[in-house]
Amino acid sequence: MKTNLLGIDIGGTKCAIIYGIQQGEHLTLVDKKKFQTTCVDETIGNILAGLEEMMTLHGLTPLNTKAIGISCGGPLDSSEGIILSPPNLPGWNAIPIVSLIEKRVRIRAKLQNDANACALAEWKFGAGKGTKNMVFLTFGTGLGAGLILNGSLYSGTNDNAGELGHIRMVDFGPVGYGKKGSLEGLASGGGIAQLARMYLLEKFQQGEKVSWCTLEELNEVTAQKVAEEAIKGDPLAQKVYETSAIYLGKGLAVLIDLLNPEMIVIGGIYSRNKSMMESVIQQVIREEALSDSSKVCTVKPALLGENIGDYAALSIAFA
Template identity: 55%
Template sequence: MLLGFDIGGTKCAVVIGSAPGDGPMEIIDKVIVPTTQPPYEMIEALFTAAEELLAKHKVLNAGLRGIGISCGGPLNSKKGLILSPPNLPGWDNIPMVEMTEARFGKKALLQNDANACAVAEWKYGAGKGYENVIFLTFGTGMGAGLILNGRLYSGTTDFAGEVGHLRLSDMGPVGFGKAGSFEGWCSGGGIAQLAQIKVRERLQMGEKVSFCNSPDDLPKLTAKVVAEAAHTGDELAIAIYNTCAEYLGRGLSLLIDILNPEVIIMGSIYGRARSLLDARMMQVIERETYIGSRSVCKIVPAGLGENIGDMAALSLAIMSAQ
């Protein structure tokens, strides 16, 4: 039996599963725990939920193969420390692996969520069968997990894959603390910022916008709201996603030329808004990348869908047992 913890800023999941040999992963059960308590109280709640889940399925600690912990960075996977993630205030230098191993008596592995999702997609999703895989979160933020030459690559200090910090323009929406960054142009938060700018321009000129009635509604704009309007044919919403797609193509072109991957897998927003992004994105990639790298690289949505967080934590559990 495998035990996984998926730690997020608004909610956490505790999941148990199994993976016989090289067979498919099976999610057996899970519980959701809202992230509403201080760090150590929250960890105790997660451990208690895990023990109750294991007891429910009559699994003793001795029956565990391994434990995986997926959490937003920054963190130190080698030392098993969670290091002040922006979406987890107060989680400063938390010895998560040490605490988990002491409680359950099994080896645990901690990785940032992008790396964990990359492993899951590589082993069980759209990256299965490939040796060089890039996974991009493309959700609230933009981060990457890198599988290079058949191994997870995390870099010297665990910060490999922080592609959201790449600056793609001198000015633009702010992401990862940097205006005009990859995360600024290509993330849920960035699309919302871009929409607020473009909609404000229209409203100040006295024009009507179908998905925003007044300046008071600007804070309510989200990537989802804009995508829904674009799918109905709203020209401003389509233009906003075209701008995102332009910079998505630029960011992907850098990754294709530098890392020469076989497949780039994108989660969240790409899966839901692919029809709004692909045409412009591919035009940019055709224009910018070296054909020898471009011709061997596929770009696809995540294959694990809504289960990716659970599968990510359980994939780390398998790695911890090896």
């Protein structure tokens, strides 16, 4: 039996409307409409119009469409369907997105934060398929976790479970998630860029030159640029990624000791740079985590790749 699903992926720079078809345990992406995230009213208007366009194009109705899944960065209230002032969405203050959508298209909708949505996607259709206890880490611009425990999504008392990036790893260090020395400050796209700038500035102040960056270019350094140079064999860039991997490993060891998962799936930067980080992470886990727990936990890169946001939104509808 085929089931029609719709998804909405709300991001700080872009939004997307996704149409997919579920057949058993398989999910097929059929169509996608993307547009820029602008001011609140305009973006909501584009979301509603985009949904109607997608439904008209594919003959979707409230009778033949199961649900609409909405993936958005937190904080939010998933039970009430309200977006609560996410830092990457200025002006989105107490937006009742679920009721706005349900009133407009008459299809039931569900809101979930993006890390939880990605966890559902990788659990149902990706690397974590078949597991009972799985953790998904976003590891992109920031760092967050989605928790699948005892075969279901665990989001906490008020949707704040899994905020691994907020844990302070060192007293002083790169800032992430509003906290200096946090795991997000050390193991995320923004954190890697900050680490690189620290190492680069140290070189510059010692009068040394770096082939791939000048003092004037220091503030333009990105995690992607550092990865490119590390892959080419630059020792300083490799040291940056090694440092990030060490702290990520420490964070994973905490998860392993606390939750005893059978799998940790990591997306984003880790998926693209596994070869530079995996051995370091595994060494730290061996040193830090309980052996009885670590030996039953596998760390894998996300399987859904660049389409994970599409699968994530549809997975909310699927669930």
